[in-house]
Amino acid sequence: MQAITSMRLVFSEPTAQPTTAIRGRFVEVALPTPVDRVFDYVVPEPLANRARIGHRVHVNFANREVQGFVVGEKSESHLLRHQVKDILSAPDDEPLVNQSMLRLTRWMADYYACSWGEALQAVLPAVVRTGRKRRTITVVKLARSKEESLARAAELDPVEAQAPGSIPGIEKAAMPPEGKPDSRHKRYAKILRTLATFEDDFSPHHLAEKLGYSLAPFNTLRKQGWLKFEKLEVDQGAIGALSGSPERVPEALTPDQEVALAAIARSVDRDEFKAFLLFGITGSGKTEVYIRAIARALEHGKSAIVLVPEIALTPQTVRRFAQRFENVTFLHSSMTDGERRDAWTRIKSGQSRVVVGPRSALFAPVKDLGLIVVDEEHEHTYKQDSTPRYHARDTAMMRAKLEHAVVILGSATPALETWHNAQAGRYELLELRTRPTLRNSNLGLPDVEIIDMSRECHEQHAFTWFSRRMRGACAQALEDGDQVIIFLNRRGYHTLLTCEACGETVACPNCATHMNFHRQLNKAVCHYCLETRDFPQKCPSCERGPVKQMGMGTEKLEEELKGIFGGFKVARMDSDVMKTREDYESTLEAFRQGETQVLVGTQMIAKGLDFPNVTVVGVVSADVGMNLGDFRSFERAFQLITQVSGRAGRGEKPGRVIVQTFKPRHPAIVAAARQDFRAFAEWESEHRKLSQYPPYSRIVLVTVEAKEKPKGDELARQITNTARDFSRQFSGTIYDVSDPFEAPMARLRGRHRVQILIKAKGFREVRAVVDRIQPLVKVQEKLRVSIDVDALDMM
Ligand code: ADP
Numbered sequence: 001m002q003a004i005t006s007m008r009l010v011f012s013e014p015t016a017q018p019t020t021a022i023r024g025r026f027v028e029v030a031l032p033t034p035v036d037r038v039f040d041y042v043v044p045e046p047l048a049n050r051a052r053i054g055h056r057v058h059v060n061f062a063n064r065e066v067q068g069f070v071v072g073e074k075s076e077s078h079l080l081r082h083q084v085k086d087i088l089s090a091p092d093d094e095p096l097v098n099q100s101m102l103r104l105t106r107w108m109a110d111y112y113a114c115s116w117g118e119a120l121q122a123v124l125p126a127v128v129r130t131g132r133k134r135r136t137i138t139v140v141k142l143a144r145s146k147e148e149s150l151a152r153a154a155e156l157d158p159v160e161a162q163a164p165g166s167i168p169g170i171e172k173a174a175m176p177p178e179g180k181p182d183s184r185h186k187r188y189a190k191i192l193r194t195l196a197t198f199e200d201d202f203s204p205h206h207l208a209e210k211l212g213y214s215l216a217p218f219n220t221l222r223k224q225g226w227l228k229f230e231k232l233e234v235d236q237g238a239i240g241a242l243s244g245s246p247e248r249v250p251e252a253l254t255p256d257q258e259v260a261l262a263a264i265a266r267s268v269d270r271d272e273f274k275a276f277l278l279f280g281i282t283g284s285g286k287t288e289v290y291i292r293a294i295a296r297a298l299e300h301g302k303s304a305i306v307l308v309p310e311i312a313l314t315p316q317t318v319r320r321f322a323q324r325f326e327n328v329t330f331l332h333s334s335m336t337d338g339e340r341r342d343a344w345t346r347i348k349s350g351q352s353r354v355v356v357g358p359r360s361a362l363f364a365p366v367k368d369l370g371l372i373v374v375d376e377e378h379e380h381t382y383k384q385d386s387t388p389r390y391h392a393r394d395t396a397m398m399r400a401k402l403e404h405a406v407v408i409l410g411s412a413t414p415a416l417e418t419w420h421n422a423q424a425g426r427y428e429l430l431e432l433r434t435r436p437t438l439r440n441s442n443l444g445l446p447d448v449e450i451i452d453m454s455r456e457c458h459e460q461h462a463f464t465w466f467s468r469r470m471r472g473a474c475a476q477a478l479e480d481g482d483q484v485i486i487f488l489n490r491r492g493y494h495t496l497l498t499c500e501a502c503g504e505t506v507a508c509p510n511c512a513t514h515m516n517f518h519r520q521l522n523k524a525v526c527h528y529c530l531e532t533r534d535f536p537q538k539c540p541s542c543e544r545g546p547v548k549q550m551g552m553g554t555e556k557l558e559e560e561l562k563g564i565f566g567g568f569k570v571a572r573m574d575s576d577v578m579k580t581r582e583d584y585e586s587t588l589e590a591f592r593q594g595e596t597q598v599l600v601g602t603q604m605i606a607k608g609l610d611f612p613n614v615t616v617v618g619v620v621s622a623d624v625g626m627n628l629g630d631f632r633s634f635e636r637a638f639q640l641i642t643q644v645s646g647r648a649g650r651g652e653k654p655g656r657v658i659v660q661t662f663k664p665r666h667p668a669i670v671a672a673a674r675q676d677f678r679a680f681a682e683w684e685s686e687h688r689k690l691s692q693y694p695p696y697s698r699i700v701l702v703t704v705e706a707k708e709k710p711k712g713d714e715l716a717r718q719i720t721n722t723a724r725d726f727s728r729q730f731s732g733t734i735y736d737v738s739d740p741f742e743a744p745m746a747r748l749r750g751r752h753r754v755q756i757l758i759k760a761k762g763f764r765e766v767r768a769v770v771d772r773i774q775p776l777v778k779v780q781e782k783l784r785v786s787i788d789v790d791a792l793d794m795m
């Protein structure tokens with residue numbers, strides 16, 4: 001136990017200093033409080049064997065019953081006799097977390113600036129924590145008709161109702177004389193309206209999060225008979241039928257694969273911690289190397305964890321692993337609690353030795369961990385965007401270190417941080433340079449063409465979304481009986497609603513972002529908070545001009561393509577239409593079977609899919625997201641284009657990729673078109689180095705969210721000043737503490753957002769400065785602060 005507590009000074013802080021310690025059987029309990037400390041409790045005799053290290057316990061904390069984990073045992077406490085309380089209960093016969101998981105979570109708390117208790121919460125699937133057995137999920141529904149509900153909403157919050165299609169600004173005029181409706185009433189109205197508008201299966205939790213509410217208004221509405229919570233039976237075989245032809249098992253590896261596998265196998269055989277970067281384009285055979293490395297670990301009686309981005313957990317991936325290994329466990333977010341708990345038990349007992357899943361699968365309690373694979377390691381979904389804000393790739397490194405396991409990071413477009421580590425020799429670089437299925441020239445890479453859209457528009461004498469090349473290539477492919485994928489990273493119909501007179505776009509009243517027009521709903525929708533508006537007759541800003549639909553989203557794209565390629569079937573995949581796993585699977589299956597010929601979609605279709613009949617991939621606009629002021633936006637654009645391009649030419653026929661852009665000479669786009677990662681990395685590194693961004697520094701992004709702007713600004717200023725004062729002690733190794741600046745998403749769900757960016761040399765400096773600012777982080781309803789170490793999402 002010494003090892004754990006000494007990793008950082010964890011203190012059971014005495015509130016008063018007693019002269020002598022009291023003796024007895026005590027445990028230190030980590031609770032999910034924002035403050036990082038442990039608390040002493042007494043172990044009553046009947047619980048002696050159920051409240052040991054790693055056990056879950058229930059205790060009384062601040063007059064509430066709270067669940068925590070025992071992280072230390074001791075025979076004396078510095079608390080006063082009347083202050084120590086007994087543990088209330090201990091539900092499990094066996095510890096839920098072992099020593100190495102305790103150490104890993106302790107590290108997470110240190111590194112990601114959260115409490116040990118919060119880190120422990122994150123590693124356990126919800127159902128194990130609560131121990132309840134459920135085979136259903138809860139969804140929230142209107143208890144009465146849509147009309148009644150909307151009428152009720154109008155009573156509660158008449159403001160919006162009196163001005164259908166109203167937008168901020170106009171609202172004021174429609175304000176009822178009796179003044180503002182109660183904010184609670186507004187919330188009730190909003191919930192009813194949202195449910196009447198989107199006929200979705202929202203879980204109460206998910207909807208509350210979207211709207212920025214607690215669960216309280218849902219419960220009230222339910223008590224009043226306006227909402228009902230329904231249990232939805234979830235299909236047990238959630239992974240779906242494994243249809244399609246079985247995967248051919250390659251007889252021989254390519255020379256590059258041989259070299260890579262040999263290096264990995266050597267480390268697996270030696271039980272040593274070692275990290276590899278397996279760098280190779282899509283289709284170069286990375287997965288085949290993973291599979292054989294896993295087989296090697298299994299031969300030694302060890303287990304393996306494979307992390308994939310959630311969207312890559314497609315039937316294709318599943319089929320591949322299921323076919324090659326017995327007793328693979330697939331974890332995914334749409335599992336029921338019951339399924340998740342069964343899986344956990346199977347894994348813990350050693351019955352299942354291969355686990356495949358997204359981010360949180362990293363914490364699967366496998367027996368004798370030998371290997372962790374992080375596929376598509378550059379994916380941002382590996383970073384959790386709520387506390388603890390851990391990165392699964394980096395946390396995987398730590399877990400592997402603690403358990404003497406091997407890590408393989410795989411990518412065609414490694415994150416610059418990873419590339420840097422490989423260049424510095426911290427990870428061993430293994431490269432797969434060709435596609436094993438190569439039948440055609442150019443290393444089996446598709447032919448990528450960049451289309452200059454400003455020239456295209458000029459030549460066509462009109463603004464256009466489709467170049468002649470793109471149309472021609474698609475038409476040709478379809479006539480030849482091939483398939484086509486068209487990619488656009490933007491949902492909706494016409495994306496923006498823009499005033500013809502003043503040029504303003506219709507903005508969300510709660511968030512600093514524009515609203516998107518969705519034709520199916522016939523409404524403008526905010527993708528962040530689900531605010532909806534009718535199509536405005538007049539510009540809400542100048543109240544003069546007519547509002548016109550501008551831009552192009554996937555919904556509109558689908559419709560246009562249906563018009564252009566009349567005789568062919570077009571399917572769309574984005575999060576608007578893909579509500580469930582079944583939707584996703586059936587759409588893919590229809591495409592695989594050739595029932596649909598054109599697939600249109602967002603990043604959902606950018607990765608992991610392997611369709612041999614696709615010969616043309618079109619990127620409608622490579623520029624989406626390039627101007628967001630995020631220092632990683634070029635990297636993201638590069639990754640996206642490279643990945644999408646990898647969808648073409650995976651079969652016997654050569655592939656063709658058409659990338660449309662208004663920046664045809666931008667280095668990121670040129671490099672992506674050539675699939676030249678090294679050129680991109682070199683160019684991008686220069687810029688990062690000059691401005692001291694990662695990998696040439698570590699960053700901490702502090703975000704202050706406030707209902708009242710001056711309060712937020714004041715706290716942000718205080719944080720900056722504190723960090724700056726402190727940084728003087730670290731002469732030169734805390735590179736920069738920024739002034740508070742408005743977040744790119746300056747308002748979100750009605751809160752003003754200010755950020756501070758800190759750049760420092762290494763972990764030590766980051767930790768030190770975070771320690772200083774953490775005391776300023778108070779948990780208040782009106783003022784929230786988040787500290788994001790190694791931030792990826794800069795919004
Ligand atoms: P990646 O994971 O890099 O995208 P995969 O491992 O999925 O690549 O391989 C792409 C395709 O090539 C798959 O259909 C796979 O079965 C096949 N393949 C992989 N290695 C070989 C090999 N050595 N010989 C023949 N085919 C192979």
Ligand code: ZN
Binds near residue numbers: 526527530531749
């Ligand atoms: Zn919004």
